[in-house]
Amino acid sequence: MNRSGFFRFMQRGLGLAAAVALAGAAYAQQEPIRIGAFLSVTGPAAFLGDPEQKTLEMYVEKLNAAGGVLGRKLQLVSYDSAGDAEKARTFAKRLIEQDKVDVIVGGSTTGETMAVVPLVEAAGIPFISLAGALVIIDPVKKWVFKTPHTDRMACERIFLDMRDRKLERIGLISGAGGFDKSMRAECLKVAPTYKVQIIADEAYGAGDTDMTAQLTKIKNTPGVQAVLNAGFGSGPAIVTKNFKQLAMNMPLYQSHGVASKEFIKLAGDAAEGVRLPAAAVLVAEQLPAGDKQKTVSVNYKKDYEARFKQDISTFGGHAHDGLMIAVEAMKRAGTTDKAKVRDAIENTKGFSGTGGVVNMSATDHMGLDLTHFRMLEVKKGNWTLVK
Amino acid sequence: MNWRTPRTGGLALLAAVILLLPLALVNNYWYEVAILIGINAIVCVGLNLLIGYAGQISLGHAGFFGLGAYGSAILSARYGWPPAAALAATTAGVALIALLVGRPILKLKGHYLAMATLGMGIIISIVIVTEDRLTGGPDGMSVPAFTLFGMSLAGERVWYWIIGGTLVGAVWFALNLIESPAGRALRALHGSEVGAQVSGIDATRAKVGVFVISAMFASVAGSMTAHYSGFITPGKVSFFHSIELVTMVVFGGMASTFGAVIGAAALTLLPQLLTVLKEYEMVVFGAVMVSTMIFFPRGLLPSLMLALARKRK
Known part of the structure; x- marks a missing residue:
């Protein structure tokens, strides 16, 4: 090997690395309040990360146009973690160490969130996650909060509705994703409390395009009165279609993981009559006038649809709630001091977001209950509120 | 001593770069990037022995990386093994698996070998995703910190030196292997398998040997990643990660150990710089x-x- 040539090459590389590092350091010396985000804007969970990213951008702009927070402008520093926990961790480190953000709002999936938890705990920085699973906030972690309802709550809400409809024996079908598996486990756990018996438990793979076999098995299980599908992505749409093709003639429940218009588009006619628990924002206009979430939901829907010419999903709503909870906490704390902002977030009370009315406490870092988790039914290709 | 050969001057230069680099690493984020480069480089140096020197493709090395990561994670988190013992046992286990798998599949050539290694990687990935009782499934699992003689090794600055040291060791090993009779046998194989066999080289043995070594490199890097990051998900075991690794080797330059290191550095650093x-x-x-x-x-x-x-x- 030619040593001097190699040496010169390495020298140049080193110089470049140093220059980049210095540029980064200089960048970190401005004044605005920095909101850090790492989201799955691309990749398999893009349907979560994309609306979240758009929502954060839009509201940071809006808040700045209204004069900022604490007299300072907001600056959004966001990275695309593409659903990869390893990337999420590296970007979180970048947000904390390099960009020196004041708060982190992000983590579209549970895996990404959990990979970052040890970092934010060690660095002592408030982190509001946008992912679903219960493990994020149970056990409570000092610096970690979340805005979406947990998978356990989705099970509970569905079982409540089943009880009202006198459905006691059900079949469960779930996918292979993290969300699917976690929700399946939670449903199995809480079913006895609601006197619901899960008498069939089927699973499908990540890339499966036909779930007829699993559904036929459920259909042939004697006594099945309803089917619950724990899953997100394209799986639930296929389940819904197959369900119709098999003329199962019983209620089908989906999870809040399909709470976007995409699901109805994919499943088409078969989606008619499907029920799922979701945040109120999907049915913003149908909410009764006195509802605490009416104003915030209608405004969010209007803003988002006007700006991006796209249907809203509950996922973007979670990002809205996360950002607003952080901003409100900063206002109440009167500072961006991380420990004080954390305390203020923990003391969030009566905050009306798109996901529900948030009442956090030292033992509850989500602050939502079942009362604002709405049961929706698809009617004529649209979401309607089950009364 | 001739300082113009990769085995002396090249290795000294790499060690010098690793020693001096902390001067340019202004914060823990840049340490993190350097560590990621080091980890990828260790895998690539091993993979380059297989691809660059022996001329055998593997599209399943993320599988070995994942086995290493999850082996260490499961043994230390679920069964309470000391991490050092878990790392050693896992590496030995992966070597055994590579040996068992390598013997039949390395008889295949070209596209068929690519297919076989691809299939192997995907099978490992599926097992890790579905055995959620052990592995935590798609959401991943936490891994305890690495402890050695009662000391807990944590933090970027500590791991920088561990990974840096391991990388120098890996490069040193690879450079010496290539210059050894076994390494010359490999290069002969790459040139012409029939020719090599006629000259008395046991082709299968040589190929399986280098396959096992490269799998062990990947496994050790995987174990270290698991302990360093404290959390692993099946993303690192995916087919895409295998492709990424092969790309690094090809990008940096096949049949060049330092090329593999540079390929790993370039393709790890580039996305971090381009993200803006x-x-x-x-x-x-x-x-x-x-x-x-x-x-x-x-x-x-x-x-x-x-x-x-x-x-x-």
Whole structure:
């Protein structure tokens, strides 16, 4: 090997690395309040990360146009973690160490969130996650909060509705994703409390395009009165279609993981009559006038649809709630001091977001209950509120 | 001693870079990037022995990386093994698996070998995703910190030196292997398998041997990643990660140990630098890749060295 040539090459590389590092350091010396985000804007969970990213951008702009927070402008520093926990961790480190953000709002999936938890705990920085699973906030972690309802709550809400409809024996079908598996486990756990018996438990793979076999098995299980599908992505749409093709003639429940218009588009006619628990924002206009979430939901829907010419999903709503909870906490704390902002977030009370009315406490870092988790039914290709 | 050979001057230069680099690492984030480069480089140095020198493709090395990561994670988190013992046991286990798998599949050639290694990687990935009782499934699992003689090794600055040291060791091993009779046998195999066999080289043995070594490199890097990051998900075991690793080797320059290191460095650093471009990131990344392969057809380092050598004449 030619040593001097190699040496010169390495020298140049080193110089470049140093220059980049210095540029980064200089960048970190401005004044605005920095909101850090790492989201799955691309990749398999893009349907979560994309609306979240758009929502954060839009509201940071809006808040700045209204004069900022604490007299300072907001600056959004966001990275695309593409659903990869390893990337999420590296970007979180970048947000904390390099960009020196004041708060982190992000983590579209549970895996990404959990990979970052040890970092934010060690660095002592408030982190509001946008992912679903219960493990994020149970056990409570000092610096970690979340805005979406947990998978356990989705099970509970569905079982409540089943009880009202006198459905006691059900079949469960779930996918292979993290969300699917976690929700399946939670449903199995809480079913006895609601006197619901899960008498069939089927699973499908990540890339499966036909779930007829699993559904036929459920259909042939004697006594099945309803089917619950724990899953997100394209799986639930296929389940819904197959369900119709098999003329199962019983209620089908989906999870809040399909709470976007995409699901109805994919499943088409078969989606008619499907029920799922979701945040109120999907049915913003149908909410009764006195509802605490009416104003915030209608405004969010209007803003988002006007700006991006796209249907809203509950996922973007979670990002809205996360950002607003952080901003409100900063206002109440009167500072961006991380420990004080954390305390203020923990003391969030009566905050009306798109996901529900948030009442956090030292033992509850989500602050939502079942009362604002709405049961929706698809009617004529649209979401309607089950009364 | 001749300082102009990779085995002496090259290795000394790498050690010097690793020693001096902390001067340019202004915060823990840059340490993190350096560590990621080191981890990828360790895998690539091993993979390059297989691809670059022995001329055998593997599209399943993320599988070995994942086995290493999850082996260490499961033994230390679920069964309470000391991490050092878990790492050693896992590496031995992976070597055994590679040996068992390697013997039949390395009889295959070209596309068939690619298919077989691809299938192997995907099977490992599926097992890790579905055995959620042990592995935590798609959401991943936490891994305890690495402890050695009662000391807990945590933090970027500690791990920088561990990974850096391991990388120097890996490069040293690879460089010496290549210059050994076994390494010459491998290169002979790459040139002509029939020719090598006629000259008395046990082709299967040599190929399986290097396959096992490269799997062990990947496994150790995987174990270290698991303990360093404290959390692993099946993303690192995916087919895409395998492709990423092969790309690093090819990008840096096949049959060049330092090429593999540079390929790993370039392809780890590039996405971090390009991320500021937002939606154009992938376009620019693709353009860099394509133009590198057009203008540096032998890979980054070998092509540069060749150009420099020509210029001097």
